[in-house]
Amino acid sequence: DMIYLFLTLLVGLSTWFAWQRSNRNKRVAFLQKKIADRQKEQKESIEWAKKESEKIPETRRRDIAAMDFKQLQASLQSGSISAVETLSTYIGLSLAAHEKTNCLTL
Numbered sequence: 001d002m003i004y005l006f007l008t009l010l011v012g013l014s015t016w017f018a019w020q021r022s023n024r025n026k027r028v029a030f031l032q033k034k035i036a037d038r039q040k041e042q043k044e045s046i047e048w049a050k051k052e053s054e055k056i057p058e059t060r061r062r063d064i065a066a067m068d069f070k071q072l073q074a075s076l077q078s079g080s081i082s083a084v085e086t087l088s089t090y091i092g093l094s095l096a097a098h099e100k101t102n103c104l105t106l
Contacts, residue, residue, distance in 0.1 A: 046095065046104065053092030056085050064089040 053061070064086055067075060075081045098104040 024061065042104070046098070049091045049095055053088050053095060056088045056092075061089045061092055065093055 056064075064072070064075075064081055070088065072081075076083060077084065094104060
C-alpha cells in the first residue's frame with residue numbers, strides 16, 4: 001500500500017512539474033514575442049525620428065539647439081523659426097542622447 005501511495009504521489013508531482021514547466025515555457029515564449037515586437041516598434045520609431053530630424057538642415061538645427069530658452073521663445077514668437085523646426089531639432093538631440101545612453105522608450 002505504501003508503494004502505491006508513493007508512486008501515485010510521484011506521478012502526481014511529476015505531472016504537476018511538467019504542467020508548471022509547460023506554462024512557464026508558454027509564458028516565456030509570449031514575453032519573448034512581446035519584447036521582439038517592442039524592439040521592432042522602437043527601431044521603427046527611431047528611424048522615423050531620424051528622418052524627421054534630417055528634414056531640417058544641420059546648420060539650422062545647430063543654430064536652434066544653441067539657443068537658450070529666451071532666444072528660442074523670441075524666435076518662435078517672431079516666426080523666425082517654426083515649431084516644426086524646433087521639434088525636429090530636439091528630436092535629433094534626443095536621438096544623439098539615445099545613441100550614448102540607450103535612453104529612449106516608446
